[in-house]
Amino acid sequence: MKRRPWFLFTTLVFGFAFFYVPILSMIVYSFNESRLATVWGGFSTKWYVSLLSNRQVGAALMLSLQIAVISASVATILGTMAGIALARYTRFKGRLLFSGLVTAPLVMPEVITGISALMLFILMADWIGWPGQRGFTTITLAHITFSMVFVTTIVQARMMQADRAIEEAAMDLGSRPWQVLWDITLPTIFPAILSGWLLAFTISLDDVVITSFTTGPGNTTLPLLIWSKVKLGVTPDINALATLTVLVVGTGVVIAGILLNRAEARRIRDERMAYRSHD
Amino acid sequence: MPASPAPFLRIEGVSKNFGTFQAVRDVSLTIDRGEIFALLGGSGCGKTTLLRMLAGFEDPSAGRIFLDGQDMTGVPPWERPVHMMFQSYALFPHMTVEKNVGYGLKHDAMSAAERADRVRAMLDLVQLAPFAQRKPHQISGGQRQRVALARALARQPKLLLLDEPLAALDKKLREQTQFELMSIQERTGVTFIVVTHDQEEAMTLADRIAVMDRGQVQQIGPPAEVYEHPATRFVANFLGSITQFPATVTAVSGPRARLTVPAFGTEVETIALPGLAPGESLTLGLRPEKVALHRDRPDGPNVISGEVKDLAYFGKDSLYRITLPGGSLMAVHAVNARRDGEARPDWYDRVWLSFEPASAILLRD
Numbered sequence: 001m002k003r004r005p006w007f008l009f010t011t012l013v014f015g016f017a018f019f020y021v022p023i024l025s026m027i028v029y030s031f032n033e034s035r036l037a038t039v040w041g042g043f044s045t046k047w048y049v050s051l052l053s054n055r056q057v058g059a060a061l062m063l064s065l066q067i068a069v070i071s072a073s074v075a076t077i078l079g080t081m082a083g084i085a086l087a088r089y090t091r092f093k094g095r096l097l098f099s100g101l102v103t104a105p106l107v108m109p110e111v112i113t114g115i116s117a118l119m120l121f122i123l124m125a126d127w128i129g130w131p132g133q134r135g136f137t138t139i140t141l142a143h144i145t146f147s148m149v150f151v152t153t154i155v156q157a158r159m160m161q162a163d164r165a166i167e168e169a170a171m172d173l174g175s176r177p178w179q180v181l182w183d184i185t186l187p188t189i190f191p192a193i194l195s196g197w198l199l200a201f202t203i204s205l206d207d208v209v210i211t212s213f214t215t216g217p218g219n220t221t222l223p224l225l226i227w228s229k230v231k232l233g234v235t236p237d238i239n240a241l242a243t244l245t246v247l248v249v250g251t252g253v254v255i256a257g258i259l260l261n262r263a264e265a266r267r268i269r270d271e272r273m274a275y276r277s278h279d
Numbered sequence: 280m281p282a283s284p285a286p287f288l289r290i291e292g293v294s295k296n297f298g299t300f301q302a303v304r305d306v307s308l309t310i311d312r313g314e315i316f317a318l319l320g321g322s323g324c325g326k327t328t329l330l331r332m333l334a335g336f337e338d339p340s341a342g343r344i345f346l347d348g349q350d351m352t353g354v355p356p357w358e359r360p361v362h363m364m365f366q367s368y369a370l371f372p373h374m375t376v377e378k379n380v381g382y383g384l385k386h387d388a389m390s391a392a393e394r395a396d397r398v399r400a401m402l403d404l405v406q407l408a409p410f411a412q413r414k415p416h417q418i419s420g421g422q423r424q425r426v427a428l429a430r431a432l433a434r435q436p437k438l439l440l441l442d443e444p445l446a447a448l449d450k451k452l453r454e455q456t457q458f459e460l461m462s463i464q465e466r467t468g469v470t471f472i473v474v475t476h477d478q479e480e481a482m483t484l485a486d487r488i489a490v491m492d493r494g495q496v497q498q499i500g501p502p503a504e505v506y507e508h509p510a511t512r513f514v515a516n517f518l519g520s521i522t523q524f525p526a527t528v529t530a531v532s533g534p535r536a537r538l539t540v541p542a543f544g545t546e547v548e549t550i551a552l553p554g555l556a557p558g559e560s561l562t563l564g565l566r567p568e569k570v571a572l573h574r575d576r577p578d579g580p581n582v583i584s585g586e587v588k589d590l591a592y593f594g595k596d597s598l599y600r601i602t603l604p605g606g607s608l609m610a611v612h613a614v615n616a617r618r619d620g621e622a623r624p625d626w627y628d629r630v631w632l633s634f635e636p637a638s639a640i641l642l643r644d
Contacts, residue, residue: 165367169369169370171336174358
């Protein structure tokens with residue numbers, strides 16, 4: 001029998017264990033009959049049922065979804081514009097600074113992003129009287145600013161691989177630049193835009209830190225609700241809620257990944273065919 | 280003689296700089312309506328840059344381009360009656376063949392029915408009607424090339440630019456497509472400018488060729504003229520093969536000149552260049568197919584002795600490399616007209632070479 005690379009194998013097992021044992025145990029305990037989160041009392045789906053009838057949870061979920069959809073959509077529009085600009089206009093003044101500024105939030109601690117957003121809103125309220133109260137709008141704005149980065153990065157990467165010649169061909173056939181953008185560029189990078197949206201959506205949906213800085217009274221998103229409940233102790237209904245969140249977020253990430261992969265495979269195939277007998 | 284009309288396309292002193300690099304240097308040429316014109320040269324010779332300036336993707340740094348009497352300076356690509364067939368074909372991957380071909384037509388004032396008719400006519404022209412609903416990745420390379428051609432022709436451009444139109448096709452398909460391109464050009468009457476690095480492609484397709492090197496046009500003329508009467512050593516070398524020898528003029532009498540060629544160990548007779556004077560040093564070039572190979576010393580002028588150093592037998596013909604008295608080598612192409620091997624010189628055989636006075640190419644440096 002072939003000798004197993006046991007070291008690699010062990011690392012793999014431990015790696016996956018670190019990632020997924022906590023999540024798995026949470027999922028398992030969400031089906032716990034017992035009221036005590038850490039004592040197994042038999043299988044039950046009653047916590048899921050009780051979640052459905054919980055008004056508070058329902059409202060928080062709706063708020064989270066609204067914020068996620070709006071912020072992901074705006075972030076996708078802005079992020080796509082920035083991504084195209086960064087990939088196409090390689091010679092404008094201050095490009096390096098701009099691309100640095102766009103990607104800096106990727107590595108910025110969320111606490112810093114949250115505090116700075118909060119500071120801005122307070123100062124703005126002082127100077128121009130808006131936003132009078134923090135809540136839906138301020139959370140959405142903050143989410144747009146930090147999820148836009150992810151869209152920009154994805155779109156920029158896709159644009160870098162795109163064949164410039166097909167845009168030139170459209171221009172050559174009589175289309176002005178904005179028509180080329182609409183007819184050719186956007187359809188070809190559409191999978192990247194869609195996966196950018198999904199990523200922005202999931203990031204917004206599960207954000208705690210930035211949301212907690214920019215929220216106001218009465219605006220509790222789902223992650224904030226979970227966070228505040230956990231402070232009083234982990235209960236099985238929180239486990240159930242978290243399990244559902246994992247399910248939604250996981251699905252989003254998987255779909256985004258599949259879209260990107262498939263688009264990449266198609267691009268490689270097209271390119272290979274286009275240059276099939278080139279030497 | 281009727282007054283000659285203004286040229287259809289006039290390129291006037293066009294240069295293009297990219298930073299400190301000069302891609303195109305002071306190119307001037309004219310092209311007639313309905314002509315197939317080839318820009319031929321190696322990579323980096325400026326032919327593609329010139330093409331992109333015609334399409335409007337680059338602005339000339341100096342000089343002007345006139346198309347059908349209109350100055351094209353500052354006219355953007357989308358307003359030029361000039362369409363291009365890209366080397367990669369650049370088909371729109373998310374559109375069907377039919378949509379690709381019809382894409383440019385949406386900018387023209389025509390009814391939906393007219394547009395559909397035009398697309399159908401174009402697809403018929405390139406014999407792709409059965410593939411109208413396919414996407415580009417569902418058809419073969421040769422078919423994609425024809426979609427690109429149909430798309431570029433659909434708006435009936437005044438000028439069609441073809442960037443290495445056959446480079447992506449395999450050899451067999453290339454020959455067939457060459458003739459198809461020529462017949463389509465004849466039927467549509469559109470003026471074609473073909474950019475290519477492949478001399479055979481340029482020679483078979485084009486009415487006239489401009490040979491380019493380092494951003495400059497070296498020579499313009501019909502294929503036979505450029506091949507048989509190259510103006511510079513670069514052109515002589517780039518088109519076909521040629522062996523070049525240093526030579527000195529010893530005498531000029533009327534249309535004939537006598538030269539000593541140290542490599543040959545003898546004097547030879549050629550057709551004189553205008554203004555040739557005894558004592559002038561120049562280069563004598565001979566193409567392999569212009570030299571005759573003999574086993575016995577022939578009569579007549581320009582006979583050189585030699586020894587077979589190398590030979591390559593191709594079947595219908597053979598290529599020899601002959602050591603000359605001066606020690607240098609000359610390439611000779613011989614047609615194998617007879618089946619018996621006796622007639623063919625072998626390795627290390629003593630042979631005689633001869634050429635007509637008119638066959639030698641004299642090149643001033």
